Amino acid sequence: MFGFRFIKFQPNEYVMRYAKGKLIKEGAGLSFTYYGPTTSMVVVPVGSKEVPFIFEEITSDFQSITIQGEISYRIADQKKIAGLMNFGYNFKKSCYISEDSIKLPQKIVNIVRVQTKRQIEKMSLREAIQSSEVLADTMVKALVQNGEIERFGIEVLSAAILAILPNKETSRALEADAREAILKKADEAIYVRRNAAIEQERIIKENELSTEIAIEEKKMQILDAQLESEKLLQVKKNELEEAQLQFEIAQEDKRKALVNSEVENAKIKADARIYEIAKSMEVINSVDSSTIKALASVGMDSSQLIAVAFQELAGNAAKIGEFNMSPELLQGLMRSK
Template sequence: MPDITRRFGLRHLRSAPTAHIRHHKRGKLVHDGPGLSFWFRPLSAALSEVPVDDRELAVSFHARTADFQDVTVQASVTYRVSDPALAAARLDFSVDPDTGVWRGAPLEQLATLLTESAQQHALAVLARTDLAAALADGVATVRERIGAGLADEPRLPATGIDVVAVRVVAIRPEPEVERALRTPARERIQQDADRATYERRAVAVERERAIAENELASRIELARREERLVDQRGTNARREAEENAAADAVRAEAEATRTVRLAGAEAESVRAVGEARAAAQASWLRVHGDVDAATLNALAVTRLAENVPRIEHLTLSPDVVTGLLSKLAAPDGGEQP
């Protein structure tokens, strides 16, 4: 919408660069072009504003497939006005000289024209396509068909309209049909998930079995090594006992030999001592045999005195002294009557 201001009964128009302005004065074209700015008299001016920028038109409609299933088509058409003069001649783009507002609804007319044309070509291609094919490959097919149909539409060039691009966003069935179509896929996905779960469990069981087998093999090997260790310990103990027995036998034999030798030596020593004692005793007896009785008694008393313990006090009775004196006085040492 252009900006229109008032000054002293005149009007000043200023448009955007994307708006093509056509100004007729008394039936003659005075100003024609985009982004214009000029003064005009409202009573003698006829103004038209044609947008020349690219515009997006959202298209949504229902269609029926070859197997009588309703689908919803969501598309978008990009168009622009390539010939503003032709578009202004075919559609009402006139604006109010006081407010700059369109007197009619030209963009709605263009939207209706493009929507009906696109819907016509889409219905034609979907009516010959099954639902499964429409959902699988229908987007590309419908887009190509709508683009080709709009390019061949005679009313668009006659109105000065160029279609820039066509996009089909989605083709959707009814909610119940969509849920029904999703069920097999969900079932397959669930089956794949269950299969993966079972395979994972099988792999886990196989791994647990392998681990158990490894543990059992380790235990068997450990038991075998313990058996070898016990056998080796028994062999070592037996060998040690044999060596100890041999050492004890050698030691006992050496001890016996030493004992025998000691006993022989001791016996020889005892024999020699006995012979010496016997010889000494014989000599002592021979010497004493030649001595009289009084000398032997004196020797006996002397020997007795050597062996008697120390006497601190000695008490002699008259009877004892008399008897001793009598014995000493007797010539043969015997008792007198």
């Protein structure tokens, strides 16, 4: 109404409000009422922005590669970029007056391409394909130190290389070369694995032989110990048998000595007995027979004395003319029997 309007900006938009050519207000996410005929605005986006890029470069060995990546940045100094590029804002149509805001990402991509070209020209094809992480780190450092980026007040947040690809013919050649290398490594791996298996088998065989040898050695040691034990046992047995034999010999010697002593004693006793008998016979021979008979009859009972008497009668039968025995005497002798 009468040229006065209200406008509101987002927090990621930095606004510089000019009235009659003078800066009267600035800041992020402003909202205010302005008078259209005398007000102009500059709106600079302050949020981070990701810009994809893809371009071809030539390596040091003259091979063409395609580099695909993404750069992330934000405008850190709004006044610097507002002084170099037109970020004037048409508040009636809610759009920028010029295309400078659209051209800024391409300017940054061009700077990135120049920095990437410098790095790729120093690398061979194989090095370039394998250097995506190194190339991204180098790119960020180079952009931070780049004077043009600094003049625009831009802060580089990150850079990523998503792919580095050779052309189709080169890619097929590399694939074939890599495939042959992989197959060669596979063959080498098979050869190494077979050798390792053979070596492992040899080690196992050696361990088995060593185990068998150790077992045989243990058996020999056990056998030697058994033989030594049997030998010691036999020696002890022989010693015991020898001691027993010596004991038996000693016993036999003692028995022999005892027998000899007994024989000698018997002989002495026999000689004494013979001497005694001889002396007795000498005495008997010197004594009258009737005296002997009388001595013999000492201690006899009546029947024995009658028997001796009858014997005497029988001896002198030639001298006896007649012998009479009464029945009473005969009956007495029979009763005695």
